[in-house]
Amino acid sequence: MSKKHIYLFQPTYLSAGTLNMPYAIGALASYAWQFPDITGEYELTGIFVLRENTDKVLSSLDEPFLAGFSCYMWNMEYNKALAAKIKERFPACTVLFGGPQIAPGSGVLRECPYVDVLIHGEGEVPFLRLLRALKGDLPLSEIGSLSFRDGDALFDTPEVTAKEFDFPSPFRSGFYDRLLSEHPDIEFVPVIETNRGCPNRCAYCSWATSGAKVRLFPLERVYADLEWIARHRMEFLGVADANFGMFPRDEQIVDYLIDLNARTGYPKKFQVSYAKDSGERVFRITEKLNRAGLCKAVTLSFQTMSETAQANIGRANIGLDYYRELLRRYTAAGIPTYTELILGMPGETEETFRDGVEELLEKGQHGSLLVHLCEWLPLSEMGRPEYLKKYGIGYTKIPLSQPHAEIGETDEVREYSRIITSTASMDEAAWKRTALFSFAVSCFHHLGLMQLPALYLYFEKGVRYADFYGALLSEELAVPGGVFGMLLQRLDDLIEKHAAAVFFDDRFGNVAWGFEEYAFLCTVYEKEAFYARMDAFLARFIPEEAFRRELLRFQSFVVKTGRGDAGRFAGTAAWKPYLTSLLGNEARPLERRPVVYEIERPYVCPDWATYAREIVWYGRRGGKYLYTSELREGGTDD
Numbered sequence: 299m300s301k302k303h304i305y306l307f308q309p310t311y312l313s314a315g316t317l318n319m320p321y322a323i324g325a326l327a328s329y330a331w332q333f334p335d336i337t338g339e340y341e342l343t344g345i346f347v348l349r350e351n352t353d354k355v356l357s358s359l360d361e362p363f364l365a366g367f368s369c370y371m372w373n374m375e376y377n378k379a380l381a382a383k384i385k386e387r388f389p390a391c392t393v394l395f396g397g398p399q400i401a402p403g404s405g406v407l408r409e410c411p412y413v414d415v416l417i418h419g420e421g422e423v424p425f426l427r428l429l430r431a432l433k434g435d436l437p438l439s440e441i442g443s444l445s446f447r448d449g450d451a452l453f454d455t456p457e458v459t460a461k462e463f464d465f466p467s468p469f470r471s472g473f474y475d476r477l478l479s480e481h482p483d484i485e486f487v488p489v490i491e492t493n494r495g496c497p498n499r500c501a502y503c504s505w506a507t508s509g510a511k512v513r514l515f516p517l518e519r520v521y522a523d524l525e526w527i528a529r530h531r532m533e534f535l536g537v538a539d540a541n542f543g544m545f546p547r548d549e550q551i552v553d554y555l556i557d558l559n560a561r562t563g564y565p566k567k568f569q570v571s572y573a574k575d576s577g578e579r580v581f582r583i584t585e586k587l588n589r590a591g592l593c594k595a596v597t598l599s600f601q602t603m604s605e606t607a608q609a610n611i612g613r614a615n616i617g618l619d620y621y622r623e624l625l626r627r628y629t630a631a632g633i634p635t636y637t638e639l640i641l642g643m644p645g646e647t648e649e650t651f652r653d654g655v656e657e658l659l660e661k662g663q664h665g666s667l668l669v670h671l672c673e674w675l676p677l678s679e680m681g682r683p684e685y686l687k688k689y690g691i692g693y694t695k696i697p698l699s700q701p702h703a704e705i706g707e708t709d710e711v712r713e714y715s716r717i718i719t720s721t722a723s724m725d726e727a728a729w730k731r732t733a734l735f736s737f738a739v740s741c742f743h744h745l746g747l748m749q750l751p752a753l754y755l756y757f758e759k760g761v762r763y764a765d766f767y768g769a770l771l772s773e774e775l776a777v778p779g780g781v782f783g784m785l786l787q788r789l790d791d792l793i794e795k796h797a798a799a800v801f802f803d804d805r806f807g808n809v810a811w812g813f814e815e816y817a818f819l820c821t822v823y824e825k826e827a828f829y830a831r832m833d834a835f836l837a838r839f840i841p842e843e844a845f846r847r848e849l850l851r852f853q854s855f856v857v858k859t860g861r862g863d864a865g866r867f868a869g870t871a872a873w874k875p876y877l878t879s880l881l882g883n884e885a886r887p888l889e890r891r892p893v894v895y896e897i898e899r900p901y902v903c904p905d906w907a908t909y910a911r912e913i914v915w916y917g918r919r920g921g922k923y924l925y926t927s928e929l930r931e932g933g934t935d936d
Contacts, residue, residue, distance in 0.1 A: 301341040302363035307380070309349045309373045311703045314809065314911065316485045319477065320347050321538065322368040322397060322421065324468030329422040330429055332466055339433050345477060349373070351710060352380045359384065362391045364432065366425070369397035371673070372698055376711040378410055385412035392432060396421050398504050401676035404445040404452040416445040420494075423460040463513050469526040478530070489536040490523045491515060492551055496540035498574060500601070501611040501685065502640065504677035505540050517547065521554055528564040537570040543580035544573040552583050556590045568592045574599060581627060588633045595634040595666065595919035598624060603654025606645035610689060611680075622661040622883070629662075629882055634920050637663050641733055642672030642718035644689030648728040655739055656764040662883035664753070666919055667744045669736035671799060674716035690722030696792055699799035701812040702915055719793055730789045733813075737785060738771040739763075740814035746924045747821060748832065750853045750873075753880040755839055766839075773835045781820040785813055807907035815914050818923070822859055823906065829854045849873075856925045858901045860909035863925075867895040874929055895929050
């Protein structure tokens with residue numbers, strides 16, 4: 299008897315030639331195909347991970363019995379387009395949708411008549427039982443976490459979390475070995491789970507609605523996954539845990555990873571979402587990773603500084619004094635940090651957001667501040683109609699905006715996201731002003747273009763950061779054809795014309811750039827003209843012309859461009875130790891004496907696309923856009 303053909307789909311975009319390994323379908327297949335009744339009945343005939351032409355994919359299918367799609371915001375529309383064609387060509391094929399983009403209930407079945415079954419939540423056990431039901435072993439109504447159609451009727455079963463947790467890993471099941479053999483030209487990025495679940499209940503997050511306690515995969519499984527990754531010489535490792543560092547054994551995992559890197563050289567980089575309280579264990583973990591050269595940066599998240607918004611989203615932040623101490627400790631240890639905020643939280647106002655940014659800067663977050671535009675997610679509490687109504691939330695459907703994604707002109711299906719652009723406490727006009735302000739702070743302060751003047755004015759003149767960057771934003775908006783005018787126009791278009799929240803510019807390569815990164819790139823591209831404008835702008839704060847111009851000259855000197863930057867700076871003040879002290883949130887006196895600074899290793903690259911990739915994309919969280927450690931004092935002023 300010939301086996302029935304199963305096809306699994308988790309398509310995504312290539313990003314600089316790399317592709318995330320399809321963990322979701324890998325986990326489902328690895329669990330189901332360990333059972334003899336499944337292997338005897340079904341063949342996993344095809345695994346699809348690229349956004350290929352849908353007609354090309356369709357022509358490659360051989361009498362599919364089931365087509366299963368893992369759905370995310372970056373592939374939902376593509377999945378629907380392909381699934382519709384599959385159903386038209388093969389009416390008897392069972393079409394299955396699951397994943398984070400599938401809202402509770404039967405709504406997707408009503409919207410998409412070509413979809414037969416939905417899996418809600420954790421998928422391994424429902425998928426296995428579905429395969430058994432389709433061969434007649436049990437009725438669909440006895441399987442939890444499903445929505446399905448039977449003729450013209452739609453049915454939902456209660457969502458349950460499996461008691462089983464002995465799920466085999468796709469790294470050891472052979473699933474990924476097959477994937478590598480079928481796609482030898484793709485550089486895959488592995489993602490592992492060491493645990494599953496999240497104790498937090500943040501309203502904007504899909505993790506918060508799982509309802510399951512955090513469960514731990516056996517250490518033996520985790521170690522074996524790491525060994526597989528090292529054996530296949532994979533450089534970058536992502537971890538899908540919601541709160542890494544929450545358990546004592548997480549430190550053991552890091553010790554194993556560091557030893558593995560020392561033995562094999564792989565993996566070379568490690569990225570994870572750390573536990574929200576960022577306590578002592580997380581500090582020890584990141585300190586170890588940093589010493590081993592594996593740590594990219596550490597998140598010290600807030601999402602919002604507004605107490606009202608925190609209450610509305612069910613989140614409690616760490617104390618600001620503790621945050622300041624953490625910043626001090628991480629800075630002293632040489633570990634980069636970044637803080638995340640989300641614009642669009644219910645209860646946030648334009649004033650509370652600006653004040654929140656001010657608080658973070660005053661506490662010492664001068665490394666990196668990432669402001670995300672809040673996405674409406676169907677599985678989150680914020681995705682429920684009653685929540686939207688309660689807080690007056692309005693969202694705008696826009697083309698999917700994934701910074702750094704390569705989106706070719708021939709991509710046949712456009713994806714969309716839903717950005718929250720208004721709430722009862724912040725209308726669209728205020729949202730635009732607040733977004734523009736956040737991009738200005740990220741560009742000019744955290745990407746370093748005007749960091750020294752802002753620090754000097756705060757510590758020496760008492761000028762608030764928010765006031766300084768608000769004034770600077772107004773100045774740049776007045777420049778005819780200027781970059782911030784373009785950003786404002788894009789925000790207008792985002793709301794009115796549903797434009798994408800990213801920019802494409804051939805000068806900076808064939809990838810998408812977020813607002814603040816694009817502003818930085820455009821500004822550095824015309825660096826001399828920008829700092830000429832800044833001299834006139836700063837005159838209102840620093841009337842002493844010689845001092846002001848030297849300060850700006852040093853600020854410009856430390857910004858990398860890749861165009862053979864001037865390797866030497868001569869001045870009348872010791873700017874490097876002064877800047878270092880201000881970044882450490884101290885106000886040591888500026889020593890006035892003749893100095894000469896030289897760049898030991900000037901950064902040179904062949905073109906702006908390389909600069910954008912290496913400095914802004916890869917180097918942002920590590921502060922690579924500025925010359926800091928490369929500066930040494932020496933020589934004489936000739």
